[in-house]
Amino acid sequence: MPYRLAVAAESVSHLMLRQHLARSDLAMPEWRLLAAVGRFGVLSPTAAGERTSMDKVKVSRAAASLVARGLMRQGADPDDGRGRLLRLTRKGSTVFSGVASTASDIETALASxxxxxxxxxxxxxxxxxxxxxxxxxxxxxxx
The missing domain is CATH 1.20.5 (Single alpha-helices involved in coiled-coils or other helix-helix interfaces)
Structure with missing residues (x-):
């Protein structure tokens, strides 16, 4: 069963890559982080890792890439002097909306x-x- 779940998840990921991510030039870890922050709002890197099942290194690299591309901002956490918070920029929200729309279309196709x-x-x-x-x-x- 773990194998079958992994294969099914990978197949859906490939559909996402083909349908939208290739056009948006997002790698899968970037999409997952963008989706988590887009869905849940402001997240710490730790919370983002928990929501995406990605380790700290993947979250950090994806966040750095998204920040460099102007899709995400990373700011200080007012409740934790050493903590950081991730949030989408206006441009990031636009990209998230497009990717979320594609994901919804894929879900509809899968459901059929x-x-x-x-x-x-x-x-x-x-x-x-x-x-x-x-x-x-x-x-x-x-x-």
């Missing part, structure tokens, strides 16, 4: 391959699996 009942069951199962996996990771880190 399943019945509504199967699609709903898939969403429910993935949510439960993600929550259970996270609790297993927390339990393992507490040992």
């Amino acid at each position: 391959g399943l019945t509504r009942t199967e699609w709903n069951a898939l969403h429910k199962a993935l949510s439960k699996l993600a929550a259970h996996t996270q609790s297993m990771l927390v339990d393992a880190s507490n040992e």
